[in-house]
Amino acid sequence: MKKILSFFVFIIILGSLSAQDKFTDRRDGNVYRTINISGVTWMAENLKYKAKDGVSFFDNNSNNISDYGVLYEWKTATTACPTGWHLPSGSDFRTLAIYYDQNGTWGKNASDSTSFGLQLGGMLDYEGTFSEVGESCYFWTATEYDSTNSEYFSYLLIDQMSVIDISRPEDITDMHGTEKANKYSVRCIK
Numbered sequence: 001m002k003k004i005l006s007f008f009v010f011i012i013i014l015g016s017l018s019a020q021d022k023f024t025d026r027r028d029g030n031v032y033r034t035i036n037i038s039g040v041t042w043m044a045e046n047l048k049y050k051a052k053d054g055v056s057f058f059d060n061n062s063n064n065i066s067d068y069g070v071l072y073e074w075k076t077a078t079t080a081c082p083t084g085w086h087l088p089s090g091s092d093f094r095t096l097a098i099y100y101d102q103n104g105t106w107g108k109n110a111s112d113s114t115s116f117g118l119q120l121g122g123m124l125d126y127e128g129t130f131s132e133v134g135e136s137c138y139f140w141t142a143t144e145y146d147s148t149n150s151e152y153f154s155y156l157l158i159d160q161m162s163v164i165d166i167s168r169p170e171d172i173t174d175m176h177g178t179e180k181a182n183k184y185s186v187r188c189i190k
Helices: 002-019 062-068 074-080 090-103
Strands: 022-024 031-037 040-043 121-124 130-133 136-144 149-158 161-166
Touching: 031 090, 040 090, 062 121, 074 136, 090 136, 090 149, 090 161
Parallel strands: none
Antiparallel strands: 022 031, 031 040, 121 130, 121 136, 136 149, 149 161
């Protein structure tokens, strides 16, 4: 009896430990790896939730969802995160960028517990052109500039060198964010 009880205690502890780095979205059953950076829990995978409006999959191929997630218009992105999660602000992404600048690489390896798990899902621009899959990822932030433009965070590979950018007017005076009708990836935080 003592061995059986010990076994169940071990299974419960093991289950609770492994649950600390995974999240299951109750809306669709998608499971996401999570990481904790500077006291904030981030999804370490692109959101895959298929909202009713304002979404696309790269090249309009739903088979790309598992590799790259879903691309969202900004308005849809602001409400796409599951209950208890939300779209990060530009400040959240700046904190994340500083962390990775000081502590190593962003990483693409989903099995690495410290990896942001970059999925270079490209984008769909407001004119309907898909581009940059495998070369870049763009993420919406919750920061709105005006009725047509919003802030985004990008990670690009150019000649095997990473370029990280946050579209802030404080950095470039004529920067006005990007068209909210573009479709970018979403990472949620809590």
